[in-house]
Amino acid sequence: MSQIKIVNLQKSFGDFTAVKNSNLTINDKEFFVLLGPSGCGKTTTLRMIAGLELPTSGEIYLGDEEVGMLRASERDIAFVFQLFALYPHMNVRNNLSFPLKMQGYKKSDIKNRVEEAAKLLRIDHILNSNISSLSGGDRQRVALGRALVRRPKAFLMDEPLGTLDAEFRELMCLELKKLHLDIGATTVYVTHDQLEAMSLADRIAVMDGGEILQADEPNIIYNKPKTKFVASFIGSPGMNFFEVNEGISKDQSFVNIEGAKFDIPKQLEESKGSKNFFGIRPENLTLNNNEGLKGSVFGVEYLGSRKIITVKTSLGEIKVKTDISINVKLNENVQVKPLNNNIIIFDGQTDKSLNSEFIK
Amino acid sequence: MDTSRSYLEPSSFSKKMAAAIIIVYAVITLIPISWMVMTSFKNVDSAISYPPEVLFEPSLEGYVNLFTNRSRQSQEYLDSLPPPENWYEELVRSREMVITGPSKFLGRYSNSMIIGFGSTFASVFLGALAAYAFSRFRVPLKDDLLFFILSTRMFPPIAVAVPIFIMYRKLGLGDTHLGMIILYTVVNLSLAVWLLKGFMDEIPKEYEEAAMIDGYSRLQAFFKVVLPQAMTGIAATAIFCMIFSWNEYAFAVLLTQFNAQTAPPFIPTIIGEGGLDWPAIGAGTTLFLLPVMIFTIILRKHLLRGITFGAVRK
Numbered sequence: 001m002s003q004i005k006i007v008n009l010q011k012s013f014g015d016f017t018a019v020k021n022s023n024l025t026i027n028d029k030e031f032f033v034l035l036g037p038s039g040c041g042k043t044t045t046l047r048m049i050a051g052l053e054l055p056t057s058g059e060i061y062l063g064d065e066e067v068g069m070l071r072a073s074e075r076d077i078a079f080v081f082q083l084f085a086l087y088p089h090m091n092v093r094n095n096l097s098f099p100l101k102m103q104g105y106k107k108s109d110i111k112n113r114v115e116e117a118a119k120l121l122r123i124d125h126i127l128n129s130n131i132s133s134l135s136g137g138d139r140q141r142v143a144l145g146r147a148l149v150r151r152p153k154a155f156l157m158d159e160p161l162g163t164l165d166a167e168f169r170e171l172m173c174l175e176l177k178k179l180h181l182d183i184g185a186t187t188v189y190v191t192h193d194q195l196e197a198m199s200l201a202d203r204i205a206v207m208d209g210g211e212i213l214q215a216d217e218p219n220i221i222y223n224k225p226k227t228k229f230v231a232s233f234i235g236s237p238g239m240n241f242f243e244v245n246e247g248i249s250k251d252q253s254f255v256n257i258e259g260a261k262f263d264i265p266k267q268l269e270e271s272k273g274s275k276n277f278f279g280i281r282p283e284n285l286t287l288n289n290n291e292g293l294k295g296s297v298f299g300v301e302y303l304g305s306r307k308i309i310t311v312k313t314s315l316g317e318i319k320v321k322t323d324i325s326i327n328v329k330l331n332e333n334v335q336v337k338p339l340n341n342n343i344i345i346f347d348g349q350t351d352k353s354l355n356s357e358f359i360k
Numbered sequence: 361m362d363t364s365r366s367y368l369e370p371s372s373f374s375k376k377m378a379a380a381i382i383i384v385y386a387v388i389t390l391i392p393i394s395w396m397v398m399t400s401f402k403n404v405d406s407a408i409s410y411p412p413e414v415l416f417e418p419s420l421e422g423y424v425n426l427f428t429n430r431s432r433q434s435q436e437y438l439d440s441l442p443p444p445e446n447w448y449e450e451l452v453r454s455r456e457m458v459i460t461g462p463s464k465f466l467g468r469y470s471n472s473m474i475i476g477f478g479s480t481f482a483s484v485f486l487g488a489l490a491a492y493a494f495s496r497f498r499v500p501l502k503d504d505l506l507f508f509i510l511s512t513r514m515f516p517p518i519a520v521a522v523p524i525f526i527m528y529r530k531l532g533l534g535d536t537h538l539g540m541i542i543l544y545t546v547v548n549l550s551l552a553v554w555l556l557k558g559f560m561d562e563i564p565k566e567y568e569e570a571a572m573i574d575g576y577s578r579l580q581a582f583f584k585v586v587l588p589q590a591m592t593g594i595a596a597t598a599i600f601c602m603i604f605s606w607n608e609y610a611f612a613v614l615l616t617q618f619n620a621q622t623a624p625p626f627i628p629t630i631i632g633e634g635g636l637d638w639p640a641i642g643a644g645t646t647l648f649l650l651p652v653m654i655f656t657i658i659l660r661k662h663l664l665r666g667i668t669f670g671a672v673r674k
Contacts, residue, residue: 099574
C-alpha cells in the first residue's frame with residue numbers, strides 16, 4: 001500500500017483541457033473520493049493514475065516512484081470499472097485468477113488467493129458460475145475480488161456502484177466501507193453522487209471544469225466550502241445564494257441585501273469587487289410570520305424527518321430545510337430568516353469564500 | 361379472444377405456415393444436391409439412363425473411378441491376370457478395365473484444403489489485427505484507408521486476372537500453394553477487415569483496459585480478452601472467406617495447372633470413356649461439398665452462442 005501524489009498534472013485532448021494543473025496527495029490507506037459533475041475531469045484523473053491515459057504534463061507518484069509515463073501493467077494498481085469489465089468468456093474463478101496468472105504464481109498459490117478473496121467477498125459459492133448468470137451485486141463483488149487478489153499498491157474505482165439500483169447501492173456502499181476497514185488499502189474512488197462520497201470518504205476532492213476546487217474531509221467540505229461551486233454542488237439541496245451589491249471590508253459584520261440588514265460572521269478578509277454573494281445552507285434558515293425576507297410558499301417536499309420548503313422572494317427562490325412539524329400551505333405568505341450565523345460570503349470575482357470568524 | 365399469448369407473438373397458424381414454406385423451400389434447394397449425391401452412388405449406365413432412375417441399385421463405381429486411373433484391356437489379357445485382390449479391382453475388371461494407378465483427385469483435393477484453410481486463416485488473422493487497430497487506435501486517414509480497402513471489392517476479382525497472371529509469372533508464384541494463398545487472402549482481406557471491425561467496435565474497450573491493468577501487454581490483452589469475445593465475428597468471417605476460396609474457379613483455372621491446382625478446375629475434367637463420367641463427377645462434387653459443410657456446422661455453434669452473448673453483456 002502506498003501514498004499517491006500528483007503534481008501539476010495536466011491532460012489535454014486536442015484543444016480541450018480535461019484536467020488543469022492539479023495537485024493532490026492521497027495518504028496511505030486513505031479512502032479518497034474524487035467528486036464532481038460529469039465532464040469535470042475526475043475520471044480522466046483516475047485513468048491517468050491508472051496508466052490508461054498518459055498525462056500531457058505533470059508527475060504522478062506511487063509511493064516514492066514516479067509512474068506518470070509507465071504502462072498500466074507496470075504500475076501495480078487495481079482498477080474497478082463502472083461496467084465491471086468482467087471477462088464474459090471466463091467463469092468467476094478464472095476472472096479472479098486472470099491477474100495472478102500473469103504474475104507467474106504457482107497454481108496452488110493462485111487457488112489459495114482466489115479462495116481467500118472469494119471468502120472475504122462472500123462469493124466463494126459462485127466461483128464456478130458464468131459471469132452472465134450473476135446478479136449485479138455479485139458481478140460487483142467479483143470485480144472487487146479481481147482487484148483484491150493482486151494485493152496492489154492502490155485501488156482505483158470508477159463509479160463502481162453507478163449501475164446498481166438504489167437499494168443495492170446502499171448495501172454495497174456499506175460493504176465497500178467495511179472492506180476498506182478490513183484491508184486498509186489506499187483507495188481512489190470516482191463518483192458524481194455526493195451521498196456516496198459523503199458516506200465512503202475519508203477525504204473528498206471536489207472537481208469542476210478540470211480543476212480540483214477543494215480537497216478535505218467530508219464535514220469540512222460541507223460546512224466550510226472554499227468556493228461557490230462546492231457550496232452549491234454539495235448538499236441536497238445546495239446552498240442558497242443572494243447577491244450582495246457592496247464591497248466587503250475587513251471586520252465587517254453585516255450586509256445590506258435589498259435594503260434589509262443581515263448579520264454575518266465577522267469578516268477577516270476583504271472582497272475584490274463590489275458584487276459578492278451571501279451563502280447560507282437551507283437548514284440554517286427558518287420560517288416565521290414577523291421577521292426577515294418576505295415571500296410566498298412555492299413548493300413543499302417531504303423528506304421523511306425533514307421538509308424542504310421553497311419560498312419565492314424578491315431575491316429569487318430560497319430553499320429552507322425545516323422540521324416536519326412546520327405546516328405551510330402553497331402560496332401562503334411567510335418570512336425567511338437565518339437561524340444562526342453560519343453564513344459564508346463568496347467573492348463575486350473569484351467565486352472563493354472569504355475568510356471570516358465562521359470559516360477560517 | 362385468445363389471450364394466452366402475447367399480442368406480438370405470431371399465432372400458431374402463422375407459425376405453421378412459416379414452417380411449411382420453409383420446408384417447401386428447403387426441399388426445392390436440396391433437390392439438386394440430393395440428385396448430385398444420388399448420381400455419385402449410381403453406376404455409369406444408370407446415371408445416364410432415360411427416364412432418370414430415382415430408385416437404383418447403389419454402386420461405388422463413381423468413387424472408384426474418381427480415385428483411380430484405368431485403361432481398357434482385351435478379354436484375353438484380363439483372363440491372363442491373377443484374380444482381383446479386392447472389391448474395387450473386381451468392379452473395374454467387370455468393366456473390362458484395369459487400374460493403372462491412383463488419380464490426381466486426392467492431390468487436387470488436398471491442394472484445395474491447404475489453400476482454402478491457409479488463406480482463411482491468413483485473412484482472419486490479418487483482418488482481426490487490422491480491424492482491431494482501426495477500431496481502437498487513432499490511425500491517420502482512417503476513413504480513407506478503410507474506403508481504400510473496401511474499394512478492392514468494387515470490381516470482380518477476375519478483372520485483374522491478366523495483370524496478376526503476368527505478375528505471378530515474374531515472381532514465380534504461378535502454380536504454387538503460396539501464390540494461391542496470397543491471392544485468396546488479398547481478395548478476402550477487405551471483407552475480413554470490415555466485418556471484424558464492426559464486431560471489435562462492439563466490444564467495450566474496458567475489457568482490454570482491465571487486462572492491461574491486470575498486468576498484460578496490449579497484444580496479450582488482444583489475444584486473451586478481445587479475440588475470444590470477437591469469436592462470433594471471427595466465425596462468420598472465416599465461413600465467408602472459406603466459402604470464397606474453396607469455391608474459387610476462375611483464378612484457379614488461370615494460375616494453376618499441375619502443382620497447386622485445386623479441386624474446382626479439376627473436377628469438370630474427369631472424363632470417362634465416350635463422354636463425361638457422371639458418377640465420378642458426382643462423387644467428386646459430393647466430397648468437395650463436405651469440408652465447407654463440416655466447417656460451417658462446427659463454427660455455427662459460435663455463431664449461435666454469439667447471439668446470446670451480446671444480449672446479456674450489460
